[in-house]
Amino acid sequence: MQRRDYLIRKIFFAFITLIVVAFFNFLLFRILPGDPVRLIIHSPRMTREAQERIRTNFGLDKPVWFDGERLHEGDVIGAFDSQFTAYVRNLLRGDLGISFAHRQDVSTLLAERAWRTVVLLLGGDLLAVVLGMTAGLIGAWRRGTRLDLAILLWGLFSWALPTFFLGIILLILARGRLPVGGMVTAGLKPEAGLTYWLDVGKHLILPTITLAVVYTGEYILIMRSSAMEVLSEDYILTAKAKGLSTFRILRDHALKNAMLPMVTMIALTLGYTVGGAIQVETVFSWPGLGRLMYEAVQKRDYPVLQGSFLLLAISVIAANLLADLLYSALDPRVKAE
Amino acid sequence: MNAVKQFVRNPMGVVGAGMLLVVILIALLAPWLAPYDPQVRVQVTPDDILAPPDAEHLLGRDDAGKDVLSQLIYGARVSLIVGFTASFMSMFIGTTVGLVAGFYGGRVGNWLMRLVDFLMVIPDLPLMLVIIAVTGRGLTNIILVIGLLGWTYTARLVRSQVLSVKERQFVLRARSLGASAPRIILRHIFPQVVPLVIAQAVLDISVAILAESSLAFLGLGDPTLISWGMMLNFAFERAISRQAWWFLLPPGLAIVWVSLSLILIGNTLDQIVNPRLRTHHLFDARRMVALAVGVPPLAKADGAGE
Numbered sequence: 116m117q118r119r120d121y122l123i124r125k126i127f128f129a130f131i132t133l134i135v136v137a138f139f140n141f142l143l144f145r146i147l148p149g150d151p152v153r154l155i156i157h158s159p160r161m162t163r164e165a166q167e168r169i170r171t172n173f174g175l176d177k178p179v180w181f182d183g184e185r186l187h188e189g190d191v192i193g194a195f196d197s198q199f200t201a202y203v204r205n206l207l208r209g210d211l212g213i214s215f216a217h218r219q220d221v222s223t224l225l226a227e228r229a230w231r232t233v234v235l236l237l238g239g240d241l242l243a244v245v246l247g248m249t250a251g252l253i254g255a256w257r258r259g260t261r262l263d264l265a266i267l268l269w270g271l272f273s274w275a276l277p278t279f280f281l282g283i284i285l286l287i288l289a290r291g292r293l294p295v296g297g298m299v300t301a302g303l304k305p306e307a308g309l310t311y312w313l314d315v316g317k318h319l320i321l322p323t324i325t326l327a328v329v330y331t332g333e334y335i336l337i338m339r340s341s342a343m344e345v346l347s348e349d350y351i352l353t354a355k356a357k358g359l360s361t362f363r364i365l366r367d368h369a370l371k372n373a374m375l376p377m378v379t380m381i382a383l384t385l386g387y388t389v390g391g392a393i394q395v396e397t398v399f400s401w402p403g404l405g406r407l408m409y410e411a412v413q414k415r416d417y418p419v420l421q422g423s424f425l426l427l428a429i430s431v432i433a434a435n436l437l438a439d440l441l442y443s444a445l446d447p448r449v450k451a452e
Numbered sequence: 453m454n455a456v457k458q459f460v461r462n463p464m465g466v467v468g469a470g471m472l473l474v475v476i477l478i479a480l481l482a483p484w485l486a487p488y489d490p491q492v493r494v495q496v497t498p499d500d501i502l503a504p505p506d507a508e509h510l511l512g513r514d515d516a517g518k519d520v521l522s523q524l525i526y527g528a529r530v531s532l533i534v535g536f537t538a539s540f541m542s543m544f545i546g547t548t549v550g551l552v553a554g555f556y557g558g559r560v561g562n563w564l565m566r567l568v569d570f571l572m573v574i575p576d577l578p579l580m581l582v583i584i585a586v587t588g589r590g591l592t593n594i595i596l597v598i599g600l601l602g603w604t605y606t607a608r609l610v611r612s613q614v615l616s617v618k619e620r621q622f623v624l625r626a627r628s629l630g631a632s633a634p635r636i637i638l639r640h641i642f643p644q645v646v647p648l649v650i651a652q653a654v655l656d657i658s659v660a661i662l663a664e665s666s667l668a669f670l671g672l673g674d675p676t677l678i679s680w681g682m683m684l685n686f687a688f689e690r691a692i693s694r695q696a697w698w699f700l701l702p703p704g705l706a707i708v709w710v711s712l713s714l715i716l717i718g719n720t721l722d723q724i725v726n727p728r729l730r731t732h733h734l735f736d737a738r739r740m741v742a743l744a745v746g747v748p749p750l751a752k753a754d755g756a757g758e
Contacts, residue, residue, distance in 0.1 A: 132570055143586055256734055271719060275712035277662055277681075279669045280704035283688060287695065346732035355733055364734065383572065390577030394666060398688070408578065412585050412671050424582045431575050 121443060129436040136428045141202050144421050145179065165213065177201065211425070212418035216410070221422040224407065229426065231298065232403035236392050238319065239326025244381060246327065247334025252373070254335065255342035256365060266335060273332030278391045282325045282398035294318045296400040322399045326391055330384075337380050342373045375445060382438030386431050455647070458724045468716025475710045479528040486522035490678055494518060502696045512698035514683075515690040523678045524702050530679035531661045531710055534595055538660035541599030543606060543653040547645065550610025555618060555637055565611070568604045576601060577666060584672045591674040594667060598660045606652050610645050617644045647725035655718035658711035665707050680707050 178197045186194035205211070211221035254266035286295045294300065299314050345351070346369055354364045396405030404423050411419040459465045478485060487510075488494075496517030505512040511520040549568070553561035580597050587593050617623060623640050631639075667673060668681025669688070680703035687699040 128566070128569070132573055135570065136574065143583065255732075258732065258735055271715050272708075272712060275658065275662075275708055275715050277665055277669070277704065277707050277711075279666065279688075280684065280707065283684070283692070283700060283704065286692070287697070287700070343732060346734055351733040361734060386573060386575035387577075389575040390666065393577055393581070394669070397670060408581060409670055412581060415585070417586070420582050420585055424578045427575050427578045432573055435573050 118443060122440065125436060125439045129432050132432050133429060136425065136432070137203075137206060140421055140425055141199060144417060145198060145202075165218075168213070211422035214411075214419045215416040216414040216419070217416075221418050224419065225404065225422055225426050228403050228407050231401065232392055232396070232405060235319065235322055235326065235395070235401060235403060236388060238323040239391075239395075240330060240381070240388055242323065242327035243330035243334055244377070247331045248338045248370070248374075248377065250331070251335045251338025252342045252365060252370060254339040255346055256361075256369070258343065263339075267339065270332045270335035270339070273329055274336070276329060276332075277394075278325065278329045279394040279398055281329060282322070282395050285321050285325055286398060289321055293320055295321060298402050318399075318401070322395045322401050325395050325398070326388075329391055330388065333384060333387075334377070334380070338373060338377065341376050342369050345369050345372045348372075375442070378438055378442050378445065382435045385434050389427055389431060455724050459720060462720045462723070464716045465720030468713045468720065471709060471713035472717065475528050475713065476532065478525055479532050482525050482529060486519075486525040488519040488522040490518055490522045490526055502691055502694055502699065504696075505698050511702055512696070514699050515686060520683075520699055520702060523683055524680070524706060526678050527680040527683060527703060527706065528710070530591070530674070530677050531664065531707070534591070534598065534664040535657040535661040535710075535714075538595050538599035538602060538664075539653050539656040541595070542602035542656050542660075543649055544603075545600070546603035546606025546652075547610050547649050549603065549607040551614060551637055551641065551645070553607065554611035554614025555633070555641065561611075564607070568607050571601065571604045576663070580663065580667060581670060581672065584667060589667075589672045589674055591677060594664060594672075594674060598663050602656055602660060602663075606649060606656070609648055609652055613645050613648055614641055617641050647721075651718055651721035651725050654714055654721060658714035658718070661707065661711050661714070680704070 180199050181197050182194045184194075209222050211225070213219065214221050214224055217224055250266050250269070254263045257263045289295060294314075294317050296318075298318055299311065300318075303311050303314055305311050351364060351368055354368050359367075392403070393405035393408055395401065396403050397409040400406060404427065407419060408423045410416070411423065459469075494500075494517055500513055500517035502515055503509065503513040503517070509519050509521065511524065514520055514523070549564050553564040580601065583597050584593060618641060623636060626636050626640050664673075664679065665681030665684070668679045669685045671685055673679050673682035673685070683703040684700070687696065687703070691699045
């Protein structure tokens with residue numbers, strides 16, 4: 116019973132978070148000074164029909180929240196025919212408006228780009244988790260040695276290293292040896308089959324390494340301190356007394372027990388991870404969501420900005436929920452909470 | 453005083469403090485140190501554009517023919533201003549929220565912590581990007597956004613410390629003597645929280661500096677000021693194909709320098725105020741180096757983690 120309550124609470128919280136994000140998105144893009152929607156409308160680059168479509172889509176001739184007079188007259192449904200309800204309606208239908216720069220539906224644009232960012236993030240984060248956990252565990256085990264010091268310093272240093280700067284350095288170093296921009300060599304089509312995907316893989320190498328190197332630091336520091344705690348538990352002494360080899364103590368006892376907090380940490384840092392992807396995609400022109408956002412900033416393409424932010428926020432919220440559910444499945448103690 | 457002694461004895465902390473001092477001095481003395489005024493328009497010939505370093509321009513020139521070294525020197529100001537003010541804001545909000553949530557608990561505390569959970573889930577950089585893109589990229593906006601989004605970790609830290617302190621003898625005693633809640637918070641609980649908050653605030657400065665430089669690199673820096681992130685944005689957009697390392701490397705290295713200095717200081721402070729386990733069951737004292745890792749040279753190797 117308690118476990119079900121816990122899950123329901125988590126799902127409810129994720130749901131509320133989503134609503135708040137959607138609401139904030141409306142507020143930011145509609146109420147604040149600057150009023151991007153109006154800016155788009157008045158842009159000379161828009162055709163008449165496009166302007167008209169935006170006008171009806173956003174309900175710009177209607178009140179922002181509700182029409183007080185009509186509400187007073189008892190016309191409840193008519194009174195709530197507002198910009199806000201139009202926004203909610205469009206959102207539920209998956210209509211995020213039209214890109215200012217690409218002249219294309221934002222949702223189509225996002226769908227096309229999202230998986231590229233997912234591939235990048237998964238590769239980079241996975242590599243970082245494996246490296247970070249191994250290095251952190253070794254640091255904790257060799258506490259106080261030169262090796263530990265080197266690992267700790269690496270953790271601190273990579274924390275101080277801006278993702279985009281590391282990307283730029285790698286880009287300069289690897290130029291000529293590895294592809295440094297885009298997703299695939301120009302002219303190569305997906306019909307080429309294996310050749311195409313191998314080429315995409317080559318283009319992935321530098322962005323993935325950049326992400327992995329930067330994220331590793333965080334995981335090293337977390338793993339090092341949590342493994343240190345685990346190693347001072349009494350069951351480690353018991354394992355040692357039983358005559359288990361150091362390797363088995365580390366693998367079977369220390370690693371397993373230090374793993375659980377890592378699951379939460381990986382999910383919690385995902386919001387930060389996404390920020391790294393934006394920087395890396397910008398440096399290596401990887402055509403994912405991050406690069407899309409960067410270009411949207413340059414061109415003041417507000418519908419794209421709004422849509423990408425919403426999609427990223429939803430994904431991170433969903434991933435966190437997933438991690439919570441996973442955690443409760445892995446850790447029997449959650450039941451008791 | 454003991455804390456100061458501990459800090460001075462830690463090589464990492466001393467190195468970090470020295471590195472930070474250099475940056476602070478450069479920022480303060482910028483008008484005297486910079487060979488040129490980076491805000492002044494210059495007459496240039498095509499040869500001046502991205503000219504490599506020479507005796508007159510020690511770090512060469514940028515894509516507009518301006519002196520890179522002077523920009524680098526002035527850039528220290530933006531980083532430090534953003535870092536210190538945003539971190540101060542975060543520290544203030546986080547401490548207040550943490551104290552209230554921890555001391556009073558109940559419904560208010562619960563709601564505050566839900567707010568913290570909420571802000572922790574939302575991806576920072578995309579949110580900052582969206583807000584700055586809409587509200588404008590002035591320095592004040594940048595500081596406000598970074599400061600207003602950066603307090604969640606401090607709030608959690610303070611709350612958990614308050615929860616443990618408020619059940620201790622001296623607080624219970626003050627309570628039974630009839631001290632008011634604000635008095636207990638300020639006189640008895642606050643002093644217990646301050647060291648933790650300061651260590652965290654130092655780390656937050658580096659987080660804020662990195663956030664500002666990322667925003668500037670993505671084209672959202674204050675256009676009226678020169679910052680390291682913006683220099684990198686220009687260098688990346690206009691000079692990377694010419695391999696102009698004198699324009700690309702210095703601003704990036706400067707960011708690494710200042711944030712590393714703060715992380716070294718913050719990490720040392722954290723070790724002092726928040727001492728953790730120093731030994732464990734697989735600990736081997738013979739392999740130990742006394743340097744920096746926070747292990748006093750005479751730590752007993754056979755203790756069950758102190």
